[in-house]
Amino acid sequence: MSRVVITSLIFSLLVIVLPQDEDLNRLQTTYDPQKKENTIRVPSTKLAGPNDRYDSLTFSVYYSTLSMFPSPPQTVNFEIVSVVKARKLDTDLYVVFVVDGKEIHFSSNRSAIQKPVPGKPWIGERMVFLIPYDEFKKLAAAKTLSVKLGGVSFDFDADMQRSIRAIARHMALTVTH
Numbered sequence: 001m002s003r004v005v006i007t008s009l010i011f012s013l014l015v016i017v018l019p020q021d022e023d024l025n026r027l028q029t030t031y032d033p034q035k036k037e038n039t040i041r042v043p044s045t046k047l048a049g050p051n052d053r054y055d056s057l058t059f060s061v062y063y064s065t066l067s068m069f070p071s072p073p074q075t076v077n078f079e080i081v082s083v084v085k086a087r088k089l090d091t092d093l094y095v096v097f098v099v100d101g102k103e104i105h106f107s108s109n110r111s112a113i114q115k116p117v118p119g120k121p122w123i124g125e126r127m128v129f130l131i132p133y134d135e136f137k138k139l140a141a142a143k144t145l146s147v148k149l150g151g152v153s154f155d156f157d158a159d160m161q162r163s164i165r166a167i168a169r170h171m172a173l174t175v176t177h
Helices: 003-017 133-141 158-176
Strands: 028-032 037-048 054-066 075-084 095-099 102-104 108-114 123-132 145-149 152-155
Touching (some): 037 075, 037 158, 075 133, 075 145, 123 133, 145 158
Antiparallel strands (some): 037 054, 054 075, 095 102, 095 145
16 A cells, blocks of 8 residues: 555545544545545534625635645635625625634635525625634634624624534644654
8 A cells, every 4th residue: 555545545544543522523524536635524524694785604624734744734624604684795895703702813714605596686705814824723712712704793603612522632632643
């Protein structure tokens, strides 16, 4: 067997065997043989239902690492997908994370999703925030966490925060194992 395959198998076993808590076990790992990297992801989770101008909001957190040399990433991708009860997106939408009461802005890549709900004239938006690893550790350790899209705030409940902490713990495991 090639070293890449063996290393990937060992890394996968670490992901499956080492975690003893349920939150770590919920993380999804995929391997890309072309890039020789693993992507570890918190599954897409509903953040909110109808609220103000939004029909729904989901989030996911993920990062990639080389399969042969697992290490914490330089940046963590924090994805938010919204379904907006409108035909057009707010191009000036300002999004901030509120970490223990302190507003923090991260750079992001945004893209529109046409007709995310069949039969409704609404539009969706996918926002991927590029969070530096050290900042992500602070976000994951926060006692309170929310995200503000324009003037509308969405709070992460205890279960959501636990899943964010789980991927942060997983990143730390890649260094120590």
